[in-house]
Amino acid sequence: MKTESEIENLLRQAPAPAPSPELGGKLKNAVHLPQSTNGTDLNLGGAFWRRWLPAIGYAVMVLGCVVVLAVQNHRQSAVVQQLEKLREDITLKEQQIEMQRDQTRLALAADARIKSLQDNATEADQLAATLAELQALIAKLTTEATDLEAKLAVVPDSNEVIAPYDFFNDPNGPMQKAREEVDSTKCVNNMKRIGLAFRIFSNDNDGLFPPNFNSMANELSQATVLCCPKDESNRMLAERLFDFVQPNGPKDDWSDWKAAWARWPINGGSYEMLGANLNRNDPVVDRKIVAKCRFHGHVTYGNGAVIRGDTLGGLQP
Amino acid sequence: MSDPTSQLIHRAGNGDRAAAGELIDQFHPLIYAYLRRLTGDTSDAEDLTQQTFSKVWQSLKKFEGRSTVSAWLHGIAYHAFADWMRKRRPTENPDAGWWEACPDPLKPFDEIADRDSAATVWSAADQLPDDLRQTIHLHYYQELTLKETADALGIAVSTVKFRISKAIGQLQKELAEPGLKSAASKS
Numbered sequence: 001m002k003t004e005s006e007i008e009n010l011l012r013q014a015p016a017p018a019p020s021p022e023l024g025g026k027l028k029n030a031v032h033l034p035q036s037t038n039g040t041d042l043n044l045g046g047a048f049w050r051r052w053l054p055a056i057g058y059a060v061m062v063l064g065c066v067v068v069l070a071v072q073n074h075r076q077s078a079v080v081q082q083l084e085k086l087r088e089d090i091t092l093k094e095q096q097i098e099m100q101r102d103q104t105r106l107a108l109a110a111d112a113r114i115k116s117l118q119d120n121a122t123e124a125d126q127l128a129a130t131l132a133e134l135q136a137l138i139a140k141l142t143t144e145a146t147d148l149e150a151k152l153a154v155v156p157d158s159n160e161v162i163a164p165y166d167f168f169n170d171p172n173g174p175m176q177k178a179r180e181e182v183d184s185t186k187c188v189n190n191m192k193r194i195g196l197a198f199r200i201f202s203n204d205n206d207g208l209f210p211p212n213f214n215s216m217a218n219e220l221s222q223a224t225v226l227c228c229p230k231d232e233s234n235r236m237l238a239e240r241l242f243d244f245v246q247p248n249g250p251k252d253d254w255s256d257w258k259a260a261w262a263r264w265p266i267n268g269g270s271y272e273m274l275g276a277n278l279n280r281n282d283p284v285v286d287r288k289i290v291a292k293c294r295f296h297g298h299v300t301y302g303n304g305a306v307i308r309g310d311t312l313g314g315l316q317p
Numbered sequence: 318m319s320d321p322t323s324q325l326i327h328r329a330g331n332g333d334r335a336a337a338g339e340l341i342d343q344f345h346p347l348i349y350a351y352l353r354r355l356t357g358d359t360s361d362a363e364d365l366t367q368q369t370f371s372k373v374w375q376s377l378k379k380f381e382g383r384s385t386v387s388a389w390l391h392g393i394a395y396h397a398f399a400d401w402m403r404k405r406r407p408t409e410n411p412d413a414g415w416w417e418a419c420p421d422p423l424k425p426f427d428e429i430a431d432r433d434s435a436a437t438v439w440s441a442a443d444q445l446p447d448d449l450r451q452t453i454h455l456h457y458y459q460e461l462t463l464k465e466t467a468d469a470l471g472i473a474v475s476t477v478k479f480r481i482s483k484a485i486g487q488l489q490k491e492l493a494e495p496g497l498k499s500a501a502s503k504s
Contacts, residue, residue, distance in 0.1 A: 002434065002492050004485050010438045011457035013426070015419040019349035023363055027341045030367060032374050033332045050381065 183229035187296050188306055191271065193225050194291050195304035198275060207280040209290065209302075212273055217261045226269030230295040234269050270294055275302060322386040330377035341370065344387065348394050351459050354415045354443075355398050355450075365401055369394040388465035391455060395469055414440060434492065441491040442484070449484040452477055 002010075168175050197219035201210050210216050213226055220226065222242045227235040241260040267273045275290025286303035293299075297309020322343070328336035348369055353362035372393050380389060416422040416439055423432040442453050455466045456477065467474045 002438075002489060004489070006434075007438055007485055007488050007492070008457065010431075010435045011442065011453060012460070013435065014439055014458050015416055015422040016346070016350035016458070017353040017359075017362075017415060017418050018420075019346055019353075019363065019366070020359075023349060023366060024341055024345055026363075027345055027367060027370050028338050030371060031334060031337045031341070032371070033329055033334060033337055034374075034377060 184296050184298075184308070184310075187228045187230070187270075187293050188298055188308060190225050190228065191291060191293060191298050191300045191306045192304070193220070194271060195300040195306060197225075198290055198300070198302070199280075199304055202280040209275045209278045209280065209285075211276045212267045213269065213271070214261060214264060214266050223261065223264045223269065226271055228270035228293050228295045231270035238264070238269070278302065320385075323380075323382050326377060326380050326386055329374070330380070337374070340373075340386075344390050345370065347387070347459060348390060351391065351394055351454060352398060353418070354454055354458060356401075357415055359418065361401070365394070365397050368401075369397045372397060384468035385465055387459075388461060388468040391459060391461060391465070391469040392471065395451065395455075415443075437492060438488055441488050444491075445484055445487060449480050449487070452480040453484050456481060 167173060170176060194213075194216075197216045198209055200219045201216050202208060213220070223238040224235065224242060227238050229235065241263055242257075270293060272292045272294055273290075274292060275285070275288060278285045278288065278290065280286075280302060286301060288302045289299045290302050291300040293309065298306060299309065300306050322340075325336045325340050325343075329340060345366060349362055349366045352365045352369070353359065356362050356365065369390070373390060376393065380386075384392075414436065416436070423435060426432045426435055442450060445453065451470060452466060455461045455469055456463065461469060463474050463477050467477045470477070
Protein backbone atom coordinates (compact mmCIF):
# COMPACT_ATOMS: atom_id res chain seq x y z
CA MET A 1 0.00 0.00 0.00
CA LYS A 2 1.33 3.41 -0.98
CA THR A 3 1.99 5.95 1.72
CA GLU A 4 0.71 9.49 1.55
CA SER A 5 4.09 10.85 0.64
CA GLU A 6 4.49 8.31 -2.13
CA ILE A 7 1.12 9.29 -3.56
CA GLU A 8 2.05 12.94 -3.25
CA ASN A 9 5.28 12.28 -5.12
CA LEU A 10 3.38 10.51 -7.87
CA LEU A 11 1.00 13.44 -8.15
CA ARG A 12 3.80 16.02 -8.21
CA GLN A 13 5.54 14.15 -11.02
CA ALA A 14 2.52 14.39 -13.27
CA PRO A 15 3.43 15.80 -16.67
CA ALA A 16 2.05 19.05 -17.98
CA PRO A 17 0.31 19.02 -21.35
CA ALA A 18 1.97 21.51 -23.59
CA PRO A 19 -0.08 23.98 -25.59
CA SER A 20 0.27 24.29 -29.30
CA PRO A 21 2.78 26.86 -30.47
CA GLU A 22 0.04 28.87 -32.11
CA LEU A 23 -1.87 29.40 -28.85
CA GLY A 24 0.54 31.98 -27.58
CA GLY A 25 0.18 34.01 -30.75
CA LYS A 26 -3.58 33.76 -30.65
CA LEU A 27 -3.61 34.98 -27.10
CA LYS A 28 -1.36 37.92 -27.92
CA ASN A 29 -3.49 38.87 -30.87
CA ALA A 30 -6.59 38.75 -28.67
CA VAL A 31 -5.20 41.09 -26.06
CA HIS A 32 -7.62 43.96 -25.32
CA LEU A 33 -6.01 46.10 -22.73
CA PRO A 34 -7.74 49.05 -21.04
CA GLN A 35 -6.85 52.60 -22.14
CA SER A 36 -3.45 53.70 -21.04
CA THR A 37 -3.23 56.18 -18.18
CA ASN A 38 0.06 58.03 -18.10
CA GLY A 39 2.22 57.71 -15.05
CA THR A 40 1.98 55.62 -11.98
CA ASP A 41 0.87 58.41 -9.68
CA LEU A 42 -2.65 57.91 -10.81
CA ASN A 43 -2.26 54.26 -10.31
CA LEU A 44 -1.02 54.83 -6.84
CA GLY A 45 -3.90 57.28 -6.48
CA GLY A 46 -6.25 54.51 -7.57
CA ALA A 47 -4.81 52.28 -4.90
CA PHE A 48 -5.26 55.07 -2.42
CA TRP A 49 -8.87 55.47 -3.36
CA ARG A 50 -9.45 51.73 -3.33
CA ARG A 51 -8.04 51.56 0.15
CA TRP A 52 -9.68 54.63 1.61
CA LEU A 53 -12.84 54.89 -0.46
CA PRO A 54 -14.97 52.80 1.96
CA ALA A 55 -13.81 54.83 4.94
CA ILE A 56 -14.24 58.10 3.07
CA GLY A 57 -17.64 57.00 1.84
CA TYR A 58 -18.69 56.08 5.35
CA ALA A 59 -17.37 59.37 6.66
CA VAL A 60 -19.20 61.27 3.93
CA MET A 61 -22.38 59.36 4.74
CA VAL A 62 -22.04 60.11 8.43
CA LEU A 63 -21.29 63.74 7.67
CA GLY A 64 -24.30 63.85 5.36
CA CYS A 65 -26.48 62.36 8.08
CA VAL A 66 -25.18 64.93 10.53
CA VAL A 67 -25.92 67.71 8.06
CA VAL A 68 -29.38 66.31 7.39
CA LEU A 69 -30.05 66.02 11.11
CA ALA A 70 -28.86 69.55 11.68
CA VAL A 71 -31.06 70.86 8.87
CA GLN A 72 -34.01 68.90 10.16
CA ASN A 73 -33.37 70.14 13.68
CA HIS A 74 -33.21 73.70 12.42
CA ARG A 75 -36.43 73.21 10.49
CA GLN A 76 -38.05 71.63 13.49
CA SER A 77 -37.06 74.58 15.63
CA ALA A 78 -38.47 76.93 13.04
CA VAL A 79 -41.68 74.91 12.89
CA VAL A 80 -41.94 74.94 16.68
CA GLN A 81 -41.47 78.69 16.76
CA GLN A 82 -44.05 79.11 14.04
CA LEU A 83 -46.41 76.86 15.95
CA GLU A 84 -45.96 78.94 19.10
CA LYS A 85 -46.65 82.07 17.14
CA LEU A 86 -49.76 80.51 15.65
CA ARG A 87 -50.92 79.53 19.12
CA GLU A 88 -50.46 83.07 20.34
CA ASP A 89 -52.39 84.34 17.33
CA ILE A 90 -55.15 81.84 18.03
CA THR A 91 -55.33 82.96 21.66
CA LEU A 92 -55.52 86.59 20.55
CA LYS A 93 -58.22 85.75 18.01
CA GLU A 94 -60.17 83.88 20.64
CA GLN A 95 -60.01 86.87 22.95
CA GLN A 96 -61.20 89.12 20.15
CA ILE A 97 -64.03 86.74 19.37
CA GLU A 98 -64.99 86.65 23.05
CA MET A 99 -65.00 90.43 23.14
CA GLN A 100 -67.18 90.54 20.05
CA ARG A 101 -69.53 88.06 21.67
CA ASP A 102 -69.72 90.23 24.78
CA GLN A 103 -70.47 93.25 22.66
CA THR A 104 -73.13 91.30 20.81
CA ARG A 105 -74.67 90.20 24.10
CA LEU A 106 -74.65 93.78 25.37
CA ALA A 107 -76.22 95.01 22.15
CA LEU A 108 -78.93 92.34 22.36
CA ALA A 109 -79.56 93.19 26.00
CA ALA A 110 -79.77 96.88 25.10
CA ASP A 111 -82.21 96.07 22.29
CA ALA A 112 -84.31 94.01 24.66
CA ARG A 113 -84.24 96.82 27.21
CA ILE A 114 -85.23 99.35 24.57
CA LYS A 115 -88.06 97.11 23.42
CA SER A 116 -89.18 96.67 27.03
CA LEU A 117 -89.13 100.41 27.55
CA GLN A 118 -91.08 100.88 24.34
CA ASP A 119 -93.61 98.33 25.54
CA ASN A 120 -93.80 100.13 28.87
CA ALA A 121 -94.29 103.41 27.08
CA THR A 122 -97.08 101.87 25.00
CA GLU A 123 -98.65 100.43 28.11
CA ALA A 124 -98.32 103.81 29.83
CA ASP A 125 -100.02 105.44 26.88
CA GLN A 126 -102.82 102.89 27.10
CA LEU A 127 -103.09 103.45 30.84
CA ALA A 128 -103.16 107.16 30.28
CA ALA A 129 -105.97 106.72 27.74
CA THR A 130 -107.85 104.46 30.15
CA LEU A 131 -107.30 106.98 32.91
CA ALA A 132 -108.67 109.70 30.70
CA GLU A 133 -111.70 107.57 29.94
CA LEU A 134 -112.18 106.90 33.65
CA GLN A 135 -111.84 110.56 34.43
CA ALA A 136 -114.44 111.30 31.81
CA LEU A 137 -116.69 108.62 33.28
CA ILE A 138 -116.15 110.01 36.77
CA ALA A 139 -116.99 113.42 35.53
CA LYS A 140 -120.12 112.06 33.88
CA LEU A 141 -121.09 110.15 37.03
CA THR A 142 -120.40 113.20 39.10
CA THR A 143 -122.69 115.12 36.86
CA GLU A 144 -125.37 112.46 37.14
CA ALA A 145 -124.92 112.35 40.92
CA THR A 146 -125.28 116.05 41.02
CA ASP A 147 -128.45 115.79 38.99
CA LEU A 148 -129.82 113.06 41.24
CA GLU A 149 -128.99 115.05 44.32
CA ALA A 150 -130.83 117.89 42.77
CA LYS A 151 -133.79 115.65 42.09
CA LEU A 152 -133.61 114.26 45.62
CA ALA A 153 -133.68 117.72 46.87
CA VAL A 154 -136.94 118.22 44.99
CA VAL A 155 -138.64 114.83 45.96
CA PRO A 156 -139.84 114.66 49.62
CA ASP A 157 -138.34 112.05 51.89
CA SER A 158 -140.28 108.84 52.34
CA ASN A 159 -139.95 106.42 55.22
CA GLU A 160 -140.10 103.41 52.96
CA VAL A 161 -137.57 100.88 54.00
CA ILE A 162 -136.42 98.44 51.43
CA ALA A 163 -136.23 95.10 53.07
CA PRO A 164 -133.06 93.10 52.42
CA TYR A 165 -133.30 89.91 50.37
CA ASP A 166 -134.58 87.02 52.52
CA PHE A 167 -132.90 83.97 51.16
CA PHE A 168 -134.72 81.51 53.40
CA ASN A 169 -138.17 82.92 52.86
CA ASP A 170 -138.08 83.90 49.22
CA PRO A 171 -141.09 82.10 47.67
CA ASN A 172 -139.19 81.67 44.43
CA GLY A 173 -135.84 80.91 46.04
CA PRO A 174 -133.98 77.62 46.18
CA MET A 175 -134.77 77.09 49.88
CA GLN A 176 -138.47 77.18 49.21
CA LYS A 177 -138.04 74.71 46.34
CA ALA A 178 -136.09 72.41 48.64
CA ARG A 179 -138.83 72.59 51.25
CA GLU A 180 -141.47 71.74 48.66
CA GLU A 181 -139.37 68.78 47.51
CA VAL A 182 -139.08 67.57 51.11
CA ASP A 183 -142.86 67.92 51.58
CA SER A 184 -143.46 66.02 48.35
CA THR A 185 -141.22 63.19 49.46
CA LYS A 186 -142.97 63.00 52.85
CA CYS A 187 -146.29 62.89 51.04
CA VAL A 188 -145.08 59.99 48.87
CA ASN A 189 -144.07 58.14 52.06
CA ASN A 190 -147.54 58.71 53.53
CA MET A 191 -149.16 57.32 50.38
CA LYS A 192 -146.89 54.27 50.43
CA ARG A 193 -148.00 53.59 54.02
CA ILE A 194 -151.61 54.02 52.92
CA GLY A 195 -151.04 51.49 50.04
CA LEU A 196 -149.49 49.06 52.52
CA ALA A 197 -152.47 49.52 54.87
CA PHE A 198 -154.78 48.68 51.92
CA ARG A 199 -152.95 45.39 51.31
CA ILE A 200 -152.87 44.42 55.01
CA PHE A 201 -156.55 45.18 55.35
CA SER A 202 -157.39 43.14 52.23
CA ASN A 203 -155.40 40.19 53.55
CA ASP A 204 -157.56 40.16 56.71
CA ASN A 205 -160.88 40.70 54.81
CA ASP A 206 -160.81 38.18 51.93
CA GLY A 207 -159.30 40.63 49.48
CA LEU A 208 -161.74 43.45 50.09
CA PHE A 209 -160.49 47.02 50.50
CA PRO A 210 -162.05 49.16 53.31
CA PRO A 211 -164.99 51.49 52.66
CA ASN A 212 -163.01 54.46 54.09
CA PHE A 213 -159.65 55.42 55.63
CA ASN A 214 -161.06 55.25 59.17
CA SER A 215 -161.68 51.51 58.73
CA MET A 216 -157.91 51.08 58.39
CA ALA A 217 -157.23 52.67 61.82
CA ASN A 218 -155.44 49.55 62.98
CA GLU A 219 -153.25 49.49 59.83
CA LEU A 220 -152.60 53.27 59.78
CA SER A 221 -151.94 53.59 63.54
CA GLN A 222 -152.29 57.43 63.46
CA ALA A 223 -154.27 59.83 61.34
CA THR A 224 -151.13 61.91 60.74
CA VAL A 225 -150.36 59.47 57.93
CA LEU A 226 -153.43 60.76 56.16
CA CYS A 227 -152.14 64.33 56.23
CA CYS A 228 -149.96 65.77 53.48
CA PRO A 229 -147.25 68.11 54.82
CA LYS A 230 -148.76 70.91 52.79
CA ASP A 231 -152.15 70.32 54.42
CA GLU A 232 -151.33 72.26 57.52
CA SER A 233 -154.82 72.42 59.05
CA ASN A 234 -155.43 68.65 58.91
CA ARG A 235 -151.89 67.98 60.01
CA MET A 236 -152.29 70.23 63.08
CA LEU A 237 -155.60 68.53 63.84
CA ALA A 238 -154.13 65.03 63.61
CA GLU A 239 -151.16 66.00 65.75
CA ARG A 240 -153.45 67.44 68.34
CA LEU A 241 -155.74 64.36 68.40
CA PHE A 242 -152.95 61.78 68.46
CA ASP A 243 -150.52 63.65 70.68
CA PHE A 244 -151.12 61.26 73.60
CA VAL A 245 -150.38 58.11 71.71
CA GLN A 246 -147.56 56.15 73.26
CA PRO A 247 -146.37 53.73 70.61
CA ASN A 248 -144.92 51.43 73.25
CA GLY A 249 -147.73 51.78 75.77
CA PRO A 250 -149.88 48.88 77.11
CA LYS A 251 -152.03 47.26 74.37
CA ASP A 252 -155.21 47.24 76.44
CA ASP A 253 -155.03 51.01 77.04
CA TRP A 254 -156.32 52.11 73.61
CA SER A 255 -159.25 54.22 74.83
CA ASP A 256 -157.66 57.53 73.91
CA TRP A 257 -156.53 56.14 70.56
CA LYS A 258 -160.08 54.94 69.84
CA ALA A 259 -161.47 58.27 70.95
CA ALA A 260 -159.05 60.09 68.73
CA TRP A 261 -160.06 58.06 65.70
CA ALA A 262 -163.69 58.59 66.65
CA ARG A 263 -163.12 62.30 66.52
CA TRP A 264 -161.27 62.07 63.13
CA PRO A 265 -163.69 62.72 60.27
CA ILE A 266 -164.52 59.91 57.83
CA ASN A 267 -162.03 60.02 54.97
CA GLY A 268 -160.58 63.06 56.62
CA GLY A 269 -157.11 64.29 55.73
CA SER A 270 -155.39 65.28 52.56
CA TYR A 271 -155.95 62.17 50.46
CA GLU A 272 -158.93 61.26 48.32
CA MET A 273 -160.35 57.73 48.91
CA LEU A 274 -160.80 56.08 45.47
CA GLY A 275 -160.51 52.32 46.22
CA ALA A 276 -163.38 51.82 48.63
CA ASN A 277 -164.80 48.27 48.73
CA LEU A 278 -162.73 47.11 45.76
CA ASN A 279 -161.80 43.38 45.68
CA ARG A 280 -158.15 42.80 45.35
CA ASN A 281 -158.76 39.32 43.87
CA ASP A 282 -159.78 41.14 40.74
CA PRO A 283 -156.55 41.52 38.79
CA VAL A 284 -157.68 44.87 37.46
CA VAL A 285 -157.65 46.34 40.98
CA ASP A 286 -153.84 46.32 41.07
CA ARG A 287 -153.86 48.88 38.25
CA LYS A 288 -156.53 51.05 39.78
CA ILE A 289 -155.86 54.18 41.81
CA VAL A 290 -157.02 53.72 45.39
CA ALA A 291 -155.83 57.05 46.86
CA LYS A 292 -154.77 60.48 45.54
CA CYS A 293 -153.13 63.52 47.18
CA ARG A 294 -155.21 66.61 46.75
CA PHE A 295 -152.11 68.88 46.94
CA HIS A 296 -149.39 67.07 44.97
CA GLY A 297 -151.43 64.79 42.75
CA HIS A 298 -149.50 61.69 43.91
CA VAL A 299 -151.51 58.47 43.47
CA THR A 300 -151.48 55.04 45.07
CA TYR A 301 -152.40 51.96 43.00
CA GLY A 302 -154.12 48.79 44.21
CA ASN A 303 -150.83 46.88 44.19
CA GLY A 304 -149.33 49.51 46.57
CA ALA A 305 -147.27 51.37 43.95
CA VAL A 306 -147.07 55.17 44.28
CA ILE A 307 -146.64 57.50 41.31
CA ARG A 308 -145.58 61.09 41.79
CA GLY A 309 -148.03 63.48 40.37
CA ASP A 310 -145.47 65.80 38.75
CA THR A 311 -143.45 63.07 36.97
CA LEU A 312 -144.07 60.17 34.70
CA GLY A 313 -141.79 57.82 36.61
CA GLY A 314 -143.12 55.58 39.37
CA LEU A 315 -141.80 54.55 42.73
CA GLN A 316 -141.79 50.91 43.56
CA PRO A 317 -143.71 49.86 46.71
CA MET B 318 2.89 44.37 -5.15
CA SER B 319 6.53 44.90 -5.69
CA ASP B 320 7.23 41.53 -7.28
CA PRO B 321 7.91 41.61 -11.03
CA THR B 322 4.86 39.59 -11.93
CA SER B 323 2.56 42.02 -10.16
CA GLN B 324 4.29 44.88 -11.95
CA LEU B 325 3.45 43.16 -15.21
CA ILE B 326 -0.20 43.15 -14.20
CA HIS B 327 -0.17 46.84 -13.42
CA ARG B 328 1.70 47.69 -16.55
CA ALA B 329 -0.75 45.72 -18.61
CA GLY B 330 -3.52 47.48 -16.73
CA ASN B 331 -2.05 50.74 -17.91
CA GLY B 332 -2.15 49.55 -21.50
CA ASP B 333 1.32 48.11 -21.76
CA ARG B 334 0.95 45.44 -24.42
CA ALA B 335 4.51 44.28 -23.90
CA ALA B 336 3.71 43.46 -20.32
CA ALA B 337 0.63 41.62 -21.48
CA GLY B 338 2.81 39.61 -23.87
CA GLU B 339 5.16 38.77 -21.07
CA LEU B 340 2.22 37.59 -18.94
CA ILE B 341 1.02 35.38 -21.78
CA ASP B 342 4.42 33.91 -22.35
CA GLN B 343 4.89 33.25 -18.67
CA PHE B 344 1.52 31.84 -17.73
CA HIS B 345 -0.36 30.52 -20.72
CA PRO B 346 1.35 27.08 -20.72
CA LEU B 347 0.48 26.70 -17.07
CA ILE B 348 -3.14 27.71 -17.53
CA TYR B 349 -3.46 25.58 -20.62
CA ALA B 350 -2.08 22.54 -18.82
CA TYR B 351 -4.53 23.10 -15.95
CA LEU B 352 -7.49 23.38 -18.28
CA ARG B 353 -6.33 20.56 -20.52
CA ARG B 354 -6.22 18.16 -17.57
CA LEU B 355 -9.68 19.26 -16.45
CA THR B 356 -11.46 19.29 -19.79
CA GLY B 357 -9.77 16.25 -21.32
CA ASP B 358 -9.88 17.89 -24.72
CA THR B 359 -7.30 20.04 -26.49
CA SER B 360 -9.61 22.38 -28.33
CA ASP B 361 -11.78 22.94 -25.26
CA ALA B 362 -8.67 23.66 -23.28
CA GLU B 363 -7.49 26.21 -25.85
CA ASP B 364 -10.88 27.90 -25.93
CA LEU B 365 -11.00 28.13 -22.18
CA THR B 366 -7.44 29.44 -22.11
CA GLN B 367 -8.43 32.22 -24.46
CA GLN B 368 -11.53 32.97 -22.38
CA THR B 369 -9.40 33.02 -19.27
CA PHE B 370 -6.98 35.59 -20.65
CA SER B 371 -9.82 37.62 -22.08
CA LYS B 372 -11.27 37.88 -18.56
CA VAL B 373 -7.78 38.68 -17.27
CA TRP B 374 -7.54 41.73 -19.54
CA GLN B 375 -10.97 42.85 -18.32
CA SER B 376 -10.04 42.35 -14.70
CA LEU B 377 -6.61 43.90 -14.61
CA LYS B 378 -7.83 46.91 -12.61
CA LYS B 379 -9.40 44.64 -10.01
CA PHE B 380 -6.13 42.94 -9.13
CA GLU B 381 -5.23 44.23 -5.71
CA GLY B 382 -2.16 42.14 -5.02
CA ARG B 383 -3.72 40.27 -2.12
CA SER B 384 -2.73 36.99 -3.78
CA THR B 385 -0.04 36.01 -6.20
CA VAL B 386 -0.55 36.52 -9.91
CA SER B 387 -0.44 32.77 -10.43
CA ALA B 388 -3.22 32.18 -7.88
CA TRP B 389 -5.25 35.02 -9.37
CA LEU B 390 -4.92 33.63 -12.89
CA HIS B 391 -5.75 30.10 -11.73
CA GLY B 392 -8.83 31.48 -9.95
CA ILE B 393 -10.02 33.09 -13.17
CA ALA B 394 -9.33 29.86 -15.07
CA TYR B 395 -11.18 27.85 -12.44
CA HIS B 396 -14.27 30.07 -12.77
CA ALA B 397 -14.06 29.93 -16.56
CA PHE B 398 -13.99 26.14 -16.35
CA ALA B 399 -16.91 26.12 -13.90
CA ASP B 400 -18.96 28.30 -16.26
CA TRP B 401 -18.04 26.07 -19.17
CA MET B 402 -19.12 22.98 -17.18
CA ARG B 403 -22.47 24.53 -16.40
CA LYS B 404 -23.14 25.63 -19.97
CA ARG B 405 -22.13 22.47 -21.84
CA ARG B 406 -21.65 18.86 -21.10
CA PRO B 407 -18.13 17.44 -21.13
CA THR B 408 -16.88 15.56 -24.14
CA GLU B 409 -18.59 12.26 -24.59
CA ASN B 410 -15.34 10.36 -25.18
CA PRO B 411 -12.60 12.23 -23.44
CA ASP B 412 -9.08 11.05 -23.65
CA ALA B 413 -8.37 7.87 -21.75
CA GLY B 414 -5.76 9.87 -19.83
CA TRP B 415 -4.67 13.46 -20.23
CA TRP B 416 -1.12 12.41 -19.62
CA GLU B 417 -1.15 10.41 -22.84
CA ALA B 418 -1.24 13.67 -24.73
CA CYS B 419 2.10 14.49 -23.23
CA PRO B 420 5.31 13.29 -24.85
CA ASP B 421 6.74 10.40 -22.79
CA PRO B 422 4.78 11.18 -19.62
CA LEU B 423 6.15 8.27 -17.56
CA LYS B 424 9.76 9.02 -18.24
CA PRO B 425 10.57 10.10 -14.67
CA PHE B 426 9.67 6.70 -13.35
CA ASP B 427 12.33 4.03 -13.68
CA GLU B 428 10.39 1.04 -12.51
CA ILE B 429 7.38 -0.34 -14.26
CA ALA B 430 5.47 -0.66 -11.00
CA ASP B 431 5.87 3.03 -10.34
CA ARG B 432 4.66 3.82 -13.84
CA ASP B 433 1.55 1.74 -13.28
CA SER B 434 1.03 3.34 -9.89
CA ALA B 435 1.41 6.85 -11.36
CA ALA B 436 -1.09 6.22 -14.12
CA THR B 437 -3.43 4.66 -11.59
CA VAL B 438 -3.13 7.62 -9.23
CA TRP B 439 -3.65 10.18 -11.97
CA SER B 440 -6.61 8.29 -13.29
CA ALA B 441 -8.05 7.91 -9.81
CA ALA B 442 -7.49 11.61 -9.16
CA ASP B 443 -9.66 12.42 -12.17
CA GLN B 444 -12.41 10.27 -10.68
CA LEU B 445 -12.47 12.21 -7.41
CA PRO B 446 -15.33 14.58 -6.62
CA ASP B 447 -14.95 17.95 -8.26
CA ASP B 448 -13.91 19.88 -5.15
CA LEU B 449 -11.25 17.32 -4.28
CA ARG B 450 -10.11 17.06 -7.90
CA GLN B 451 -9.70 20.83 -8.21
CA THR B 452 -7.67 20.92 -5.04
CA ILE B 453 -5.39 18.10 -6.22
CA HIS B 454 -4.87 19.71 -9.61
CA LEU B 455 -4.01 23.13 -8.26
CA HIS B 456 -1.83 22.04 -5.39
CA TYR B 457 0.05 19.10 -6.95
CA TYR B 458 -0.22 19.45 -10.70
CA GLN B 459 -0.02 23.24 -10.88
CA GLU B 460 2.32 23.32 -7.92
CA LEU B 461 0.48 26.14 -6.11
CA THR B 462 1.06 26.56 -2.41
CA LEU B 463 -1.73 25.88 0.07
CA LYS B 464 -2.37 29.64 0.33
CA GLU B 465 -2.41 30.08 -3.44
CA THR B 466 -4.74 27.11 -3.84
CA ALA B 467 -7.07 28.56 -1.24
CA ASP B 468 -6.99 31.97 -2.97
CA ALA B 469 -7.68 30.46 -6.36
CA LEU B 470 -10.64 28.44 -5.12
CA GLY B 471 -11.88 31.16 -2.77
CA ILE B 472 -11.77 28.91 0.29
CA ALA B 473 -9.83 28.77 3.53
CA VAL B 474 -6.39 27.16 3.80
CA SER B 475 -7.76 24.75 6.39
CA THR B 476 -10.34 23.62 3.87
CA VAL B 477 -7.60 23.02 1.34
CA LYS B 478 -5.74 20.89 3.88
CA PHE B 479 -8.88 18.92 4.67
CA ARG B 480 -9.63 18.30 1.02
CA ILE B 481 -6.06 17.16 0.33
CA SER B 482 -6.11 14.77 3.25
CA LYS B 483 -9.44 13.40 2.15
CA ALA B 484 -8.34 13.05 -1.47
CA ILE B 485 -5.09 11.30 -0.54
CA GLY B 486 -7.05 8.89 1.65
CA GLN B 487 -9.38 8.04 -1.20
CA LEU B 488 -6.45 7.58 -3.58
CA GLN B 489 -4.84 5.23 -1.08
CA LYS B 490 -7.95 3.13 -1.04
CA GLU B 491 -8.08 3.16 -4.81
CA LEU B 492 -4.52 1.94 -5.03
CA ALA B 493 -5.11 -0.73 -2.41
CA GLU B 494 -8.24 -1.99 -4.16
CA PRO B 495 -7.84 -1.00 -7.77
CA GLY B 496 -11.05 -0.91 -9.80
CA LEU B 497 -13.28 -0.86 -6.70
CA LYS B 498 -14.74 2.55 -7.38
CA SER B 499 -14.97 2.03 -11.12
CA ALA B 500 -16.74 -1.29 -10.53
CA ALA B 501 -19.09 0.35 -8.05
CA SER B 502 -19.80 3.13 -10.49
CA LYS B 503 -20.50 0.62 -13.27
CA SER B 504 -22.86 -1.39 -11.07
